[in-house]
Amino acid sequence: MRIVASAGGAVALALAVVPMTPVQAASLNPDNGNDRIACSTSALTNAIDGVLGADGGTIELARDCRYVLTSALPTIDEPVTLRGGKGTSIERSVAAGTPQFRIFEVGGSAGFLTLDDLTVKNGDGAGDGGAVLVRTGRTLLLKSATLTRNRAAGNGGAVANDGGRVILRDSKVEKNSAGVDGGGIHTSGGVVSLDSSAVSQNRATADGGGVASADGYVTATHSSVDKNEADGGGGVDNDGTADLQSTAVTGNRAGGDGGGIRNTGTLIVGRSSVNKNTAANGGGIHNTGLLWIGRSVVKENVADADGGGLWNDNEATVESSDITGNETRDAGSQGGGVYNENGAPGGNTVLTDSTVTKNQASVGGGIFRASGSVTLNRTRVKENVPDNCSPSGTVAGCVG
Incomplete structure (x- = not known):
């Protein structure tokens, strides 16, 4: 399985899906x-x-x-x-x-x-x-x-x-x-497709x-996943492949990880919004798999501990997107916008042509890099509280 992103942000999945045969x-x-x-x-x-x-x-x-x-x-x-x-x-x-x-x-x-x-x-x-x-x-x-x-x-x-x-x-x-x-909805293998639903x-x-996917293939287009609750993955828990296009994931709640989405598989978020979700870690998205976000907004999500907007401990690519107005609330919490974890295999977050703004945490209001790598390509990190990136000097190109 691989994610291929073109310069324009289009995504192709290396996955064959059998077309649906009409009922006759x-x-x-x-x-x-x-x-x-x-x-x-x-x-x-x-x-x-x-x-x-x-x-x-x-x-x-x-x-x-x-x-x-x-x-x-x-x-x-x-x-x-x-x-x-x-x-x-x-x-x-x-x-x-x-x-x-x-x-x-x-x-x-x-x-x-x-x-x-x-x-x-x-x-x-x-x-x-x-x-x-x-x-x-x-x-x-x-x-x-x-x-x-x-x-x-x-x-x-x-x-x-x-x-x-x-x-x-x-x-x-x-x-x-x-x-x-x-x-x-729960899918174990198989396909789930949401269109304007x-x-x-x-x-x-x-x-x-x-929605919970155990090695399934989930697509959503012009749809919404809102106000759902679970221990993990309040809106969506993905252990397969999920492709969300022009879809809103809003107001979901997780007692553990991933208020909006918890991803341990392959997740694509295109021209979508992940807003106002809450969790212990990863208020918007909690990722330990492969993640691509393009032309999307991760906004006003809340984590009790780390990663108000995005919590990452694998491969996360963010292109032409905004991570804004997210927060962590506990004393000593880290990464209001983005938290990059230090576990195995270690998080690698790449942000290109994006913004990380007006996020808040105890430490690392914009981005907290515990370990791994955070790469900024033509990305602005500004107006975060109390700082933009932490620890100081660990994210190249991030000031303050």
């Missing part, structure tokens, strides 16, 4: 809306059984209808589209005595589930995936859909992706929770309040 299936309701199924759980279950028996199809759900479940729906092992409308939801009953179950599983040899214009809520997975579990090689597509108030005892409060594909378009994953990793107000007991 007959519709259960060929008039596309005038023959919607009844607003009842039995009608929903029977319709799903029907299209599965016909090798897949589209089901038009009733508008302004809550399909309230007391047991899980059939496993989706063929291409199935559930198309809702205004006020349509599929939800697990919250009545006393309702058993614990996730709402959907996408499996079999040809499982491809599309949720279009509806809400899925209150799933309660005993293992991974509160609302949906996606098996290896299978696909979940969300179109103008909302997954909310689902929970999993394991990983993936809303969605657990076990080596499949999860695509969100104009969709929301909000207010879900996981007993382990990935309060909103939001992952917000989710919570993980361990890592990745919004």
Whole structure:
């Protein structure tokens, strides 16, 4: 895996991604809306059984209808589209005595589930995936859909992706929770793609309040990851490859490392913002992997200890970006803007055509270099409190 940055800041990933194959299936309701199924759980279950028996199809759900479940729906092992409308939801009953179950599983040899214009809520997975579990090689597509108030005892409060594909378009994953990793979405291998979507107000007991990736490939474009909470990686916890473009990571919180993002894999942040996140270390980004930031803003993040904006202990490249208004709060805290760690292999931070301004810490308001190297190329470090770089003389080209 390598990151290649051109002079203009464009990024190419040396990673092949299998393109998504469109669903081709007959519709259960060929008039596309005038023959919607009844607003009842039995009608929903029977319709799903029907299209599965016909090798897949589209089901038009009733508008302004809550399909309230007391047991899980059939496993989706063929291409199935559930198309809702205004006020349509599929939800697990919250009545006393309702058993614990996730709402959907996408499996079999040809499982491809599309949720279009509806809400899925209150799933309660005993293992991974509160609302949906996606098996290896299978696909979940969300179109103008909302997954909310689902929970999993394991990983993936809303969605657990076990080596499949999860695509969100104009969709929301909000207010879900996981007993382990990935309060909103967890991917173990496989691909997660967010396009004009939001992952917000989710919570993980361990890592990745919004999104957790264990050796997966995550992309986000014109999306937001905000107000999520976890022990590590409040917004995103990445141990695979993550590429964030024109995306806002805002207002997330971690009890440990990485308020906005914790990266132990390969992370690309392009034309994006990482703002107002909080953590013990690395308020904005905590990096022990490979990191590239281009044409982005890391702003007003807070760390209790070190690295208000960026905490780095591996390879971090910052180009044409601003690290501004970040702070550390504890007595003796270091690196309001950037903290370069002294562990193994040792941090190497390179800033080119960038600014480190108006950050604050007890020591090293702008940059604190514990060890490793910090290189400034046409980069301004100024107006930081109480100093720009520390220890004095350790960052060439930084004055005061």
